[in-house]
Amino acid sequence: MSKVDSAVLARVVRAHEPEILADWIQGQASVRRPGALQEVEQRRVSRELLGAVSESLQSNGDTGGHDWLAVREILDGFSTQRALEGYSPVETATFVFSLKEPVFARLRKEVSDPQQLATAMWAASRVIDGLGLHTTEAFQKTREEVIARQQRELLELSTPVVELWDGILALPLIGTLDSNRTQVVMESLLEKIVEARAAIAIIDITGVPTVDTLVAQHLMKTVAAARLMGADCIISGIRPQIAQTIVHLGVDLSQVVTKSSLADAFVVALARTGARVEGRGAAIPASTTAGA
Amino acid sequence: MALGEQARVDTRDEVALRSGEDVVRLRQLVRERAIAVGFSLVDQTKVVTASSELGRNTIQYGGGGKALIETVAAGARRGLRLAFADQGPGIQDIALAMKDGYTTGGGLGLGLSGAKRLSDEFDIVSAPGQGTRVTIVRWKPY
Amino acid sequence: MERIPILRMGRFLLVTIQVDMHDQLALTLQDDLTQRIVKDRAKGVLIDISSLDVVDSFIGRMISNIAGMSRVLDAQTVVVGMRPAVAITLVELGLDLAGVRTALNVEKGMALLQGATA
Numbered sequence: 001m002s003k004v005d006s007a008v009l010a011r012v013v014r015a016h017e018p019e020i021l022a023d024w025i026q027g028q029a030s031v032r033r034p035g036a037l038q039e040v041e042q043r044r045v046s047r048e049l050l051g052a053v054s055e056s057l058q059s060n061g062d063t064g065g066h067d068w069l070a071v072r073e074i075l076d077g078f079s080t081q082r083a084l085e086g087y088s089p090v091e092t093a094t095f096v097f098s099l100k101e102p103v104f105a106r107l108r109k110e111v112s113d114p115q116q117l118a119t120a121m122w123a124a125s126r127v128i129d130g131l132g133l134h135t136t137e138a139f140q141k142t143r144e145e146v147i148a149r150q151q152r153e154l155l156e157l158s159t160p161v162v163e164l165w166d167g168i169l170a171l172p173l174i175g176t177l178d179s180n181r182t183q184v185v186m187e188s189l190l191e192k193i194v195e196a197r198a199a200i201a202i203i204d205i206t207g208v209p210t211v212d213t214l215v216a217q218h219l220m221k222t223v224a225a226a227r228l229m230g231a232d233c234i235i236s237g238i239r240p241q242i243a244q245t246i247v248h249l250g251v252d253l254s255q256v257v258t259k260s261s262l263a264d265a266f267v268v269a270l271a272r273t274g275a276r277v278e279g280r281g282a283a284i285p286a287s288t289t290a291g292a
Numbered sequence: 293m294a295l296g297e298q299a300r301v302d303t304r305d306e307v308a309l310r311s312g313e314d315v316v317r318l319r320q321l322v323r324e325r326a327i328a329v330g331f332s333l334v335d336q337t338k339v340v341t342a343s344s345e346l347g348r349n350t351i352q353y354g355g356g357g358k359a360l361i362e363t364v365a366a367g368a369r370r371g372l373r374l375a376f377a378d379q380g381p382g383i384q385d386i387a388l389a390m391k392d393g394y395t396t397g398g399g400l401g402l403g404l405s406g407a408k409r410l411s412d413e414f415d416i417v418s419a420p421g422q423g424t425r426v427t428i429v430r431w432k433p434y
Numbered sequence: 435m436e437r438i439p440i441l442r443m444g445r446f447l448l449v450t451i452q453v454d455m456h457d458q459l460a461l462t463l464q465d466d467l468t469q470r471i472v473k474d475r476a477k478g479v480l481i482d483i484s485s486l487d488v489v490d491s492f493i494g495r496m497i498s499n500i501a502g503m504s505r506v507l508d509a510q511t512v513v514v515g516m517r518p519a520v521a522i523t524l525v526e527l528g529l530d531l532a533g534v535r536t537a538l539n540v541e542k543g544m545a546l547l548q549g550a551t552a
Contacts, residue, residue, distance in 0.1 A: 073365075080368050141368050148433075187334060191517035197538055225521035230514060230537035252400055319454065319488060336487060339550060341471040344490040361529040392528055393539030400491040 006105030008120040009059035009127075012110045013103065014048075021050050023102035028095065042095075047073050050099070053127070072134055079138040083146070089139045096132040100125065152184055161192040161251045168269045169198045170262065174207035177215045186222040194232045201226055202270040205239030216251045223256050232272070234258070236265035299364040303328075307359045309376075315347040318359055322374065329363050329370050330432055336337070339430045342410040345403040346376045346426050351354055352397050354378025354424055364429070370429040371412075376424075383418040390416075436465045440470050447471065448540070448549055451493075452485040460496045467500055471474055471507045472514040478547035479504050484515025501534045510550050512536065514543040527539045 012134040052071045061067035075096070082092045082230055105248045112118040159290065160201065161171045171189050193201055203219065211219075236259045238246070246253060259265040305323065307318045322343040326336040328368050343359070348355040357378030385388045390408070395401035404426070408414040411428035418424035436459060441448040445484065447470055449463070453483060479506065501511040514537045515526075524531070535550075537543035 006467045069300075072367075076368055134482060138368055145368065187522065188516065190521060194538065197542075199538070221522070224525045225518070227515045228521040228524055228531060228536055228540075229518065230542065245449070294481050312458065316456060321485075334519045334522050336525045338526060341490050341523050344488060344492070345527075348490070360535055374539065399531065400495050402491045402528050406529075409526050409528065410523065434508040 005142065006014060006057060006060055006123050008111060008116050009107070009123045012107055012120070013057055014102070016106050016110065017050060017054050020045055021104045021107050022106065024050065024099055027098055027101055042109070043072070043080050049078075050146070053099075053131075055125070063134065064125055071131065075131060075135050076138045079135045080142045083139050083142040083215045089136050091131045092139055093136050096135055097128060098290045100128050103128070106138075113196060123223045146171075148180075161189055163196050163198070164202070165270065165273070165275065166285060167197060167199045167273050168266070169193060169196055170204060170266075171201060172204045172207060172262070176210065177218075179214045179218070182215050182218040186218055186225075189222065190225055190229065193229060199233055199273055200232050200234065202236055202262060202265040202269060204237040205235065206239070206262065208237075211242050211245055213249050213251075215245060216249055220251060232257070234265040234268060236260065236262045299371075301362045301364055301373075303361075303363045305361040307361065308356075309347055309350045309359055309378075310356045313350070315344060315351065318347045318361075319344050322361060322372070325361055325363055326372055327409045329372050331430070332371070335430065335432070337348075338410040339374070339428075342376055342407040342428055342430075345407045346374070346428070348374045349426075350378045350380075352425075353400075354380030356379045356380075357423075369431055371429055373427065373429045378425075379423040382420045382422045382424055383416075384420050386416060386418060400403040439465060440466055442470075442474055442476070443480075444474055444543070445474075445551070446480055446544065447476045448475065448480045448482065448529055450482040455493060455496070456494075460492070462502065464499055468503050468507065471504060471509050476509050477551040478510045478512065480509065480540060480543045481513045481521060482515050483513060483520075484517070484539070486520065487517065488551065489516070489520050489529075492532075492540070493531065494524070494531060496533055497531060497534060505533075507533065510535065510547055512546050514541040 025043055026141055028042065030048070049071065052074055055072050056068045059067035063071070078095075083089075104121055106157075107117060107120050109125065111120055158174060164170045164171070169189070169192055171185070173185070177185075189201060189203075192198070203222070205219075207213075219235065223235070226233050230283060234257045235253075238258055238260060257265075257268065303411040305325070307321060308314060309318065319340050322334060322340050326339050331339065344359075347359060347429055350359070353356050354376075355378060357376065357380070360375040360377070362373045362375075364409070388394055390404050391401070392405050393401040406426055407426070410430075411429075412431050415427045416424070419427075438449060438451060438453075439451075447467065449467065454458070455463075460489075471479065472475065475494065479500065481500065486493070497511075497513060504511045512535045513531070516536065535546060537546050
């Protein structure tokens with residue numbers, strides 16, 4: 001915006017802020033949902049927003065710049081609140097766009113020169129469009145964060161840590177692991193170790209198709225953390241491809257016991273905790289050799 | 293500082309760092325603010341531990357100084373920003389000081405590098421005779 | 435002067451760290467422990483950190499020191515009760531506690547010490 005354009009707009013808005021506010025609030029009645037509390041709140045936000053807009057207009061920046069920080073903050077708070085209350089992004093943006101009407105009306109009243117009027121209205125349009133767009137971005141972000149948090153809470157509820165035996169836990173990991181999920185699951189494993197007073201945790205990755213650097217690192221960190229707490233980890237179910245990946249990634253597995261199957265890991269764990277598996281006789285055919 | 297002017301500061305606390313007891317007070321305050329921001333227990337622990345490392349550094353190597361604890365917001369994201377400043381001798385070789393295990397004071401040499409690993413953002417300004425200022429930020433993921 | 439109490443349980447010494455440690459307290463503890471190991475002819479030291487919600491490199495160094503001194507005096511050290519959040523943070527911090535054995539709680543720590551010093 002050139003200095004001339006915004007000067008007229010800024011002057012009119014500042015001089016007639018109360019009237020513009022009154023018109024705006026009246027115009028909102030048609031789009032707002034009913035509810036006395038929200039009405040009071042919306043009035044407050046409108047007043048605050050218009051005041052901040054008026055202030056920011058006195059400078060000459062565009063709505064994404066430093067001069068408009070206060071306005072964006074108010075909008076962020078408003079968008080977040082609306083997102084949490086279940087409003088649609090359209091309703092929230094409409095709230096902002098609805099400021100155009102009263103501003104245009106005021107400009108038409110106060111600016112007699114047609115050219116100045118045209119540029120002032122265009123400047124107002126640009127400002128309000130910018131702010132409306134900003135609300136949709138903030139809205140989107142909040143929704144994404146809500147979804148992410150819900151996902152995490154779901155994960156925490158469905159943590160598949162199983163107590164195989166006294167003091168022996170198993171964590172069968174299934175599916176592709178992303179960094180977030182791995183962290184959540186690992187934290188819950190450590191909590192379960194405390195709860196179950198487990199000495200050994202078997203992390204089985206049979207069901208994991210690929211392991212990338214981040215996941216491998218999380219695995220190693222979990223093993224290290226468990227050790228600091230006094231529990232040992234055994235990693236089982238490492239398929240040949242994963243073994244190759246791990247070596248290529250340079251992950252050091254020398255400190256960790258690894259077994260190819262969960263069953264083998266279980267036997268090792270039992271031995272460690274002082275238990276022993278004894279056969280009961282008849283099940284094994286005479287022709288096969290009994291193995292450990 | 294990586295944060296720039298885009299962050300809004302919601303609360304600001306200053307803690308003088310002169311003695312071991314001050315570090316205790318620092319940890320308690322950082323814990324309170326971390327809880328207020330809404331950090332998970334693990335993230336709280338990380339930021340409190342980082343503050344302990346840097347707080348001790350300020351006393352041990354900086355001859356004492358102060359810590360600034362700010363809860364910040366950038367857009368819809370909230371976080372905790374901690375700055376540690378001293379007027380001590382300053383660091384000759386920052387890269388060396390940031391190396392794991394490097395210590396001039398008989399410590400474990402994990403203060404700076406560790407604090408960096410425990411944080412989302414890390415910044416250090418220091419030069420011989422010009423004191424040291426370390427700033428860390430931890431953001432709440434969602 | 436404030437000091438951390440040291441309990442004797444048979445041939446072992448038990449130290450429960452419940453307060454925020456500062457330099458003087460840590461030094462005093464290390465002194466007290468070495469004296470008690472010798473005086474009680476202790477074979478093991480159990481350090482219970484289940485009350486600590488933060489362990490930084492200062493505490494880490496103290497624990498390593500205690501383990502080192504104990505070893506010289508022919509005693510084993512076991513650290514018990516580290517909380518998950520603390521363990522995760524220590525790994526991220528890069529703190530190793532190498533040479534220090536760990537157990538989930540005092541009971542398991544005792545069993546470990548008994549097994550190691552039988």
